[in-house]
Amino acid sequence: MFLSELSVVNFKNIADAKLKFDPGFNCLTGLNGMGKTNCLDAIFMACVGKSHFNLTDQQLIKQGFEFCRIEADFNHDGTKNSVVIKLPSVGKKTISLDSKPYRKIADHLGRFPIVMIAPNDVEIVTGSGEVRRKFLDTTLCQIDTQYLDNLVAYNKILKQRNAYLKMISTSANADFNLLEAYDAQLSGHGHIIHEKRTQYISELCELFLLKYSAITSGSEKVHISYNSQLTDKPMLTQLQESRRKDQILERTSCGIHKDDLMIHLEDREARKFASQGQSKSLLFALKFAEYQLISNKSAKLPILLLDDIFDKLDDIRVLNLMSVLKNGIFGQVFITDTSLPRLENILKEVFEKYFSFNVENGEIQPINHEKT
Numbered sequence: 001m002f003l004s005e006l007s008v009v010n011f012k013n014i015a016d017a018k019l020k021f022d023p024g025f026n027c028l029t030g031l032n033g034m035g036k037t038n039c040l041d042a043i044f045m046a047c048v049g050k051s052h053f054n055l056t057d058q059q060l061i062k063q064g065f066e067f068c069r070i071e072a073d074f075n076h077d078g079t080k081n082s083v084v085i086k087l088p089s090v091g092k093k094t095i096s097l098d099s100k101p102y103r104k105i106a107d108h109l110g111r112f113p114i115v116m117i118a119p120n121d122v123e124i125v126t127g128s129g130e131v132r133r134k135f136l137d138t139t140l141c142q143i144d145t146q147y148l149d150n151l152v153a154y155n156k157i158l159k160q161r162n163a164y165l166k167m168i169s170t171s172a173n174a175d176f177n178l179l180e181a182y183d184a185q186l187s188g189h190g191h192i193i194h195e196k197r198t199q200y201i202s203e204l205c206e207l208f209l210l211k212y213s214a215i216t217s218g219s220e221k222v223h224i225s226y227n228s229q230l231t232d233k234p235m236l237t238q239l240q241e242s243r244r245k246d247q248i249l250e251r252t253s254c255g256i257h258k259d260d261l262m263i264h265l266e267d268r269e270a271r272k273f274a275s276q277g278q279s280k281s282l283l284f285a286l287k288f289a290e291y292q293l294i295s296n297k298s299a300k301l302p303i304l305l306l307d308d309i310f311d312k313l314d315d316i317r318v319l320n321l322m323s324v325l326k327n328g329i330f331g332q333v334f335i336t337d338t339s340l341p342r343l344e345n346i347l348k349e350v351f352e353k354y355f356s357f358n359v360e361n362g363e364i365q366p367i368n369h370e371k372t
Helices: 036-048 119-126 129-141 145-168 176-216 235-241 243-249 276-298 315-327 340-347
Strands: 002-011 014-020 025-029 067-076 079-088 094-097 114-117 222-227 260-265 303-307 333-337 355-360 363-368
Touching (some): 002 036, 025 340, 036 079, 036 114, 036 333, 036 355, 119 276, 129 145, 129 176, 129 260, 129 276, 176 222, 235 243, 260 276, 315 340, 340 355
Parallel strands (some): 025 355
Antiparallel strands (some): 002 067, 067 079, 079 094, 222 260, 355 363
């Protein structure tokens, strides 16, 4: 599967762009703040239906304009599909596939698998459990519709339960029958999510170890594991036992929304002890493992977006990283950098052909479309 054409209107700082891409490797270069990352995010948006970053749909619309539009043409084994996303400044987002609007926007997720690595993604290694849960959810929702359905239902009920806890925190007339109903529903969805996370994290761990070894030449010992309250006690029991505590806190204090993906480097928590270079290497290994897992489960090669990945990497890790790209099974790749000569110097030993684009003040122009 690959993205053949992309049309973007009023997306962040990109006013109007119509681009054709190589099925293999595509480079976007330009100074920081010119729009390289915005172009990658438009591609991510076309595949997932939302931004890779923590932005509302309205924040994606170019300042001073009333709408944003993204159109993407995909090709998979000769079959062509067109995705159109429309974001109005007032009203709801719409996503259409081959001129037919989705009944639910969530139905779009997984049709066009994608993996993105951006500088701030290092928080998956160094940040909170919430960031790692988001990483897991983004991955699993692309390959398992049952996981997506249960996660959507769980989050909806969790929001309702928390709202009710807040309402009854100072009330003497609490309806515990309603809380029991919420608890039963949360528990049902939570255990399905827990089982699927357990399964997929086990598979992800095997792939992660192989990828990290390749990036670091096998010089460091790493491991990932799944930390969940549901491992020790059924969720329904925990909800019942914590009911009074939850009333005081005005929120649900236990459940799969407290899960974490633990990353260990030489038997120590990576989020506390990993250097900048190690953290980026761990991130790449996780993301490449995510890529292979999605590929294995979906029977499609996801699109890979690499945004400014060479910063804070020594020459050996850069060479190892490019070796992974060269020797791994990847489909279409997009990569950004601030310097075309530097990027071409890194790529020339790896790829025989690629498209290059220059990005300046939101304008994206092809540099060459033949490189041998």
